[in-house]
Amino acid sequence: MMEVVERVDRLERVFASFMERTEEALADIRASTAEIRASNLRTDAILLEMQRQAEKDRQQADRDRQQADKDRQQADRDRQQADRDRQQADRDRQQAEKDRRDFNKRLAEASDSMGTLVEDMVAPNARRIASEIFPDDPVIRVAQRFRQTHPADRGRSIEIDLLAAGQRHLMIVEAKRRLGADKVREFLDAVRLIPEFLPEYAHHQLIPVVASVSIDPSIIPFLNRSRVYGVAMGDDTMQLVNPGLADSAPR
Known part of the structure; x- marks a missing residue:
């Protein structure tokens, strides 16, 4: 009878030790899981911030591209206006030269007719x-x-x-x-x-x-x-x- 009691006690001690180790292992697992979850949350936050920044950068790049397009279009309009102004200036200069030649010719003809x-x-x-x-x-x-x-x-x-x-x-x-x-x-x-x-x-x-x-x-x-x-x-x-x-x- 004593042997049975001793075996039961030994089994209880073994079971208690097993349960203690199991509880420690579970505690370690829970701690690791919490750390992994916290790490994942930090990673998700970093990824989310990166995505937000990437979206901001993309939007800024779009705005910059649109502004560059506007600037290019304005530069084209300015160049076209400058070309028109230059062409008009050329026409004005040619007309002024023609007017001057015509005036000089008329003056010479008038002087000739008057004998002067x-x-x-x-x-x-x-x-x-x-x-x-x-x-x-x-x-x-x-x-x-x-x-x-x-x-x-x-x-x-x-x-x-x-x-x-x-x-x-x-x-x-x-x-x-x-x-x-x-x-x-x-x-x-x-x-x-x-x-x-x-x-x-x-x-x-x-x-x-x-x-x-x-x-x-x-x-x-x-x-x-x-x-x-x-x-x-x-x-x-x-x-x-x-x-x-x-x-x-x-x-």
């Missing part, structure tokens, strides 16, 4: 034209619209529309309303008399120039053969129509 082409259009450009023909001989005298009496024969005189003199060159200009070969020949005949009427220029190289509002291109070869310069109205002012003649002229 020399005073209005040629004389203001005399020094420039002379410098294009003989650039190495600065102009020291310009005179216009005068009658010169022959120094030895007071009964003879010539009319000179304009002259421009340097130390070695004398430019004689005559204005013509209509320029033809016969007019050029008459002018050359008069130019040949210049040394008689202006002996102080007897040793100067004579530069004959005919001026007109317009010069027909067909007569330019004749002018070149005759060694006569032509001056006509250009876009802005009076210009040489045969400037190449100066390249072959003696200095």
